[in-house]
Amino acid sequence: MNSIEINNISKSFGSKKALQTINLNVEAGEVFGLIGADGAGKSTLFDILVTLSKSDSGTARIEGLDVEKDYKKIRKIVGYMPGRFSLYMDLTVYENLDFFASIFGGTIEDNYELIKDIWVQIEPFKDRPAGKLSGGMKQKLALCCALVHQPRVLFLDEPTTGVDPVSRNEFWNMLKNLKRKGITILVSTPYMDEAILCERIALMQEGKIMAIDTPSNITKAFNKPLFSVKSTHQRKLINTLRRFDQAYSCYFFGQSVHLAAKNESVSAKEISDYLNENGHPEIQVAKISAGIEDCFIELMRKTA
Amino acid sequence: MLPVVELIVLVYAANNDMKNISLGIVDRDHTTTSQMIVNRLTASNYFILNDFTTSAKEAFQNLESGKTDIIIEIPEAFEKDIYNNNHPRMAITVNAINGTIAGLASSYAGNILSGYAAELGVTLAQGETITQRSIKITSSNWFNPNLDYKSLMLPGVLAILITIMSIMLSALNIVREKEMGTIEQLNVTPISKLQFIIGKLFPFLIVGIFQLTLGLLVSVFLYNLGIQGSILLLYGVVSVYLLAVLGIGFLISTVSDNQVQAMFITLFFMIIFVLLSGLFTSTDSMPVWAQKINIINPTAYLVDIIRRVVLKGATFADIKSQFTAIVILGVCVNSLMFWRYKKIS
Numbered sequence: 001m002n003s004i005e006i007n008n009i010s011k012s013f014g015s016k017k018a019l020q021t022i023n024l025n026v027e028a029g030e031v032f033g034l035i036g037a038d039g040a041g042k043s044t045l046f047d048i049l050v051t052l053s054k055s056d057s058g059t060a061r062i063e064g065l066d067v068e069k070d071y072k073k074i075r076k077i078v079g080y081m082p083g084r085f086s087l088y089m090d091l092t093v094y095e096n097l098d099f100f101a102s103i104f105g106g107t108i109e110d111n112y113e114l115i116k117d118i119w120v121q122i123e124p125f126k127d128r129p130a131g132k133l134s135g136g137m138k139q140k141l142a143l144c145c146a147l148v149h150q151p152r153v154l155f156l157d158e159p160t161t162g163v164d165p166v167s168r169n170e171f172w173n174m175l176k177n178l179k180r181k182g183i184t185i186l187v188s189t190p191y192m193d194e195a196i197l198c199e200r201i202a203l204m205q206e207g208k209i210m211a212i213d214t215p216s217n218i219t220k221a222f223n224k225p226l227f228s229v230k231s232t233h234q235r236k237l238i239n240t241l242r243r244f245d246q247a248y249s250c251y252f253f254g255q256s257v258h259l260a261a262k263n264e265s266v267s268a269k270e271i272s273d274y275l276n277e278n279g280h281p282e283i284q285v286a287k288i289s290a291g292i293e294d295c296f297i298e299l300m301r302k303t304a
Numbered sequence: 305m306l307p308v309v310e311l312i313v314l315v316y317a318a319n320n321d322m323k324n325i326s327l328g329i330v331d332r333d334h335t336t337t338s339q340m341i342v343n344r345l346t347a348s349n350y351f352i353l354n355d356f357t358t359s360a361k362e363a364f365q366n367l368e369s370g371k372t373d374i375i376i377e378i379p380e381a382f383e384k385d386i387y388n389n390n391h392p393r394m395a396i397t398v399n400a401i402n403g404t405i406a407g408l409a410s411s412y413a414g415n416i417l418s419g420y421a422a423e424l425g426v427t428l429a430q431g432e433t434i435t436q437r438s439i440k441i442t443s444s445n446w447f448n449p450n451l452d453y454k455s456l457m458l459p460g461v462l463a464i465l466i467t468i469m470s471i472m473l474s475a476l477n478i479v480r481e482k483e484m485g486t487i488e489q490l491n492v493t494p495i496s497k498l499q500f501i502i503g504k505l506f507p508f509l510i511v512g513i514f515q516l517t518l519g520l521l522v523s524v525f526l527y528n529l530g531i532q533g534s535i536l537l538l539y540g541v542v543s544v545y546l547l548a549v550l551g552i553g554f555l556i557s558t559v560s561d562n563q564v565q566a567m568f569i570t571l572f573f574m575i576i577f578v579l580l581s582g583l584f585t586s587t588d589s590m591p592v593w594a595q596k597i598n599i600i601n602p603t604a605y606l607v608d609i610i611r612r613v614v615l616k617g618a619t620f621a622d623i624k625s626q627f628t629a630i631v632i633l634g635v636c637v638n639s640l641m642f643w644r645y646k647k648i649s
Contacts, residue, residue: 050492051492052488052491052492072494075492075494076494077494078492079491080488080489082485082488082489084485085485086484086485086486086489087486087489087490088484088486089484100489100493103490103493103494104493104494105494145489161517
């Protein structure tokens with residue numbers, strides 16, 4: 001059964017089309033990732049799904065409940081963690097949790113089982129005002145508050161943005177534990193490296209979904225040979241590579257330049273020879289397999 | 305604590321009693337009569353003799369430089385004219401840059417001079433108009449027998465403080481939640497609109513009541529203001545009033561996106577409410593359009609009610625019409641706010 005069903009959802013802000021006929025199904029108990037750059041429409045979609053705003057057209061169902069007609073019921077069964085830390089800064093950690101538990105008509109004790117693993121990590125700070133917590137701690141508290149009423153579906157909007165790598169890792173481990181308890185998790189992130197931690201992902205760009213699949217299937221679909229090229233002068237290097245007759249696409253990728261070639265037959269040697277002719281020093285060329293980011297850039301090229 | 309300080313400062317500062325008006329005399333008569341007039345003027349608390357000359361020009365320079373506020377000029381042969389029944393004249397020149405001072409100073413001086421003139425049995429010219437005082441009018445001030453300006457200001461200032469505090473608190477509160485993003489977090493919870501609004505209103509209602517208590521304590525113990533009417537009535541009226549102004553505050557916060565915006569809208573309403581409330585100038589002397597605006601100005605009703613109850617000992621029957629107006633305003637504002645506030649954007 002599908003936990004989240006999205007059919008032809010569209011929404012515009014003035015002339016800006018924030019979402020264009022989005023179709024998406026998330027299975028129950030799945031960890032599903034929405035991957036996209038800032039402004040791709042991830043948060044807009046979240047707002048519609050957690051009943052904070054209405055779509056212009058299309059329908060969406062959470063656990064079989066319509067987001068517009070049954071919004072009151074939906075609010076009882078979803079947990080939402082907004083992208084921005086939005087708990088009461090002047091309340092203590094414990095007071096925040098207690099407040100959200102009581103709003104849903106429960107107590108911390110009733111729901112302790114679900115949040116126990118996370119709560120023990122922030123419990124030492126329970127009398128500290130939430131505003132004085134570190135970034136990672138704030139995320140953990142926000143997650144606790146989103147879980148304290150035992151939601152069936154959890155919406156996490158960019159939960160790891162602005163959080164250090166260690167805390168990010170911990171956070172994803174917590175999500176895995178939650179999944180084991182049968183909670184459907186829809187998580188959005190601008191970090192491509194987090195995509196592989198999801199069971200399935202949707203790549204979003206400018207209000208459209210470019211691809212939906214498992215991370216491994218998405219990378220498998222990348223059918224061009226890919227090379228990582230390094231030299232001393234990046235700007236010159238990319239300009240030379242763009243003139244290469246076998247170049248399909250090339251772009252900066254951290255410290256190196258990624259080059260997708262037109263033909264399977266192209267070898268690393270061929271590329272380094274070409275660069276040697278053009279007088280580039282300290283050339284390193286290696287054939288690599290595509291990551292999610294390479295696929296994302298490729299999909300952007302196709303849709304553009 | 306802040307409201308107490310405001311209550312103390314404002315009541316003294318917003319005092320309309322004029323004392324220590326700087327007086328300049330141009331005496332070109334130099335007689336017993338002119339001397340008597342000067343004595344009369346300086347004997348009152350109102351005037352301080354700062355300039356005494358025989359040259360009108362010099363006196364006028366002092367008026368221009370701000371050394372004096374008012375010049376009284378006694379011309380040559382003033383005494384002689386009186387005794388010859390020759391229509392004696394004298395001039396009062398007032399610096400009218402501050403209209404309040406000017407009006408009060410000239411009327412004080414006029415009163416003193418005409419009192420003296422009456423004794424002498426002559427009429428006195430004040431500017432262009434010649435007033436024939438054949439009937440002597442004495443007035444007495446009821447409900448505030450000593451015409452103590454503080455007694456008039458205190459209940460009014462209290463009303464204003466309660467208003468400002470409640471509107472500000474409520475207007476900024478929800479907007480702050482919007483800015484912090486906590487409102488989103490609350491909106492996805494199952495709590496209803498009514499629960500949310502009641503949860504927001506009541507703490508501020510209690511703050512407002514607390515402020516009223518504090519203000520009344522200051523009035524009674526610091527200013528020795530005797531509260532004539534029923535305190536219970538006062539609390540009842542203020543509670544209803546608070547619900548109305550808190551509603552206005554929440555209405556402002558539903559239409560603003562950030563605290564600065566809310567602040568400006570609040571100030572816009574506050575300034576109109578306060579200036580038209582009748583605290584500083586009587587509402588009866590306002591132009592008709594201003595009086596019309598006051599129909600929807602809750603603060604005007606409250607200032608009126610508090611003054612009536614505190615100074616005059618009004619009962620519920622006396623203030624029924626103002627109270628009804630506040631109730632109607634409150635119901636309108638709160639329904640509007642309830643309708644405007646949405647958990648879904």
